[in-house]
Amino acid sequence: MYKIAVLPGDGIGAEIVPEAIKALNAIAERFGHEFVFNEALIGGAAYDVEGTPLPPATLELCRQSDAVLLGAIGGPKWDNLPAKLRPEVGALLPLRKELELYANLRPSVLFPGLLQASTLKEEVIEGVDILVIRELTGGLYFGEKSREKTADGGQKATDILSYSTYEIERIVRFAYEAARQRRKILCSVDKANVLESSRLWRETVSDLAKEYPDVETTHMYVDNCSMQLIRNPRQFDVIVTENMFGDILTDEASMLTGSIGMLPSASIGGQVGLYEPSHGSAPDIAGQQKANPLATILSAAMMLRYSFQLEAEARLIEKAVKDVLAEGYRTPDLMEAGKKLLNTIEMGDMVAEHISKGE
Numbered sequence: 001m002y003k004i005a006v007l008p009g010d011g012i013g014a015e016i017v018p019e020a021i022k023a024l025n026a027i028a029e030r031f032g033h034e035f036v037f038n039e040a041l042i043g044g045a046a047y048d049v050e051g052t053p054l055p056p057a058t059l060e061l062c063r064q065s066d067a068v069l070l071g072a073i074g075g076p077k078w079d080n081l082p083a084k085l086r087p088e089v090g091a092l093l094p095l096r097k098e099l100e101l102y103a104n105l106r107p108s109v110l111f112p113g114l115l116q117a118s119t120l121k122e123e124v125i126e127g128v129d130i131l132v133i134r135e136l137t138g139g140l141y142f143g144e145k146s147r148e149k150t151a152d153g154g155q156k157a158t159d160i161l162s163y164s165t166y167e168i169e170r171i172v173r174f175a176y177e178a179a180r181q182r183r184k185i186l187c188s189v190d191k192a193n194v195l196e197s198s199r200l201w202r203e204t205v206s207d208l209a210k211e212y213p214d215v216e217t218t219h220m221y222v223d224n225c226s227m228q229l230i231r232n233p234r235q236f237d238v239i240v241t242e243n244m245f246g247d248i249l250t251d252e253a254s255m256l257t258g259s260i261g262m263l264p265s266a267s268i269g270g271q272v273g274l275y276e277p278s279h280g281s282a283p284d285i286a287g288q289q290k291a292n293p294l295a296t297i298l299s300a301a302m303m304l305r306y307s308f309q310l311e312a313e314a315r316l317i318e319k320a321v322k323d324v325l326a327e328g329y330r331t332p333d334l335m336e337a338g339k340k341l342l343n344t345i346e347m348g349d350m351v352a353e354h355i356s357k358g359e
Ligand code: NAD
Pocket: 012, 071, 072, 073, 074, 075, 076, 088, 092, 260, 261, 276, 278, 279, 280, 281, 282, 283, 284, 285, 290, 291, 292, 293, 295, 333
């Protein structure tokens, strides 16, 4: 029996999470597993009811579970609250910190059926398979923040960016181990020409590289990386980088896969893993059943792989997604001429059906 905390959150979160649960239920039925789902509030939805975006009961439920499935949080309704009460700063960041989720894995894989869905040329993206490993509990997002008044009547805002050797080593080791399971090429991304924290990052990676002679190590500045991802994405196997650079580069990398609605993520490192799509709550399409649930469904597959060590089951979900796309089914974000349009629920049903009957 596996206990899963379910946190739909805000916006499209409430539409995409049930579709991932359908996929997990189809897996449970085929393989004789028992998944127990316990739902709790998070983000703006929690603030509206409890006055806080991360109620203690939600955190406790996560701690008591074997894994967490999250939709997305945030939206314009809560944008002007004080930082601590805003969904992202008040819920997502402390949840990551409390669960010690220092490693965020975001695979950017182009499914063959989506070759034409990307805005990039087919010959550039064909065969793209990149794993971005983002440090998730340090750096600028967790550094001290402050505001002060200036003499000219304006204000000065400060965010501190710091990394320790320990924090860098633990994520980089993780990335080396992941690279060893793949094509054995690790690109460490930093801004060592300008930032002191990046200089320490680069030195630490260079030291660790000696322990992994079987893995090819390269260093790249983040500005160059953002360009190389579009110019020649196939050069990358595993990318390891700090929190903010990873946040930005993975949104860019999502376009290699056709849509941000295709990009899953796993946040691991502590006792309980957190699985969520890489995108946000998409307020512009919320409540319309237009959202692509595949990133969330693929995040559920990552949960099976990384938290429950159910590799065959994870692969079956990924194969179902691949087959559904190969058969021409699309949500609006991926739609092109000649394909078959499905809404969120229909896409979830289609994947679950493929899981139930797939080999
Ligand atoms: P977003 O990812 O929510 O949306 C960006 C664009 O991508 C929008 O046009 C949206 O419609 C589209 N999109 C996103 N997911 C999609 C899906 N599954 N299917 C189809 N289209 C999809 O980013 P944003 O607009 O910058 O942020 C909206 C809110 O989400 C903000 O409050 C932001 O802070 C929050 N956010 C939350 C998370 C999270 O919960 N982990 C991550 C990023 C942003």
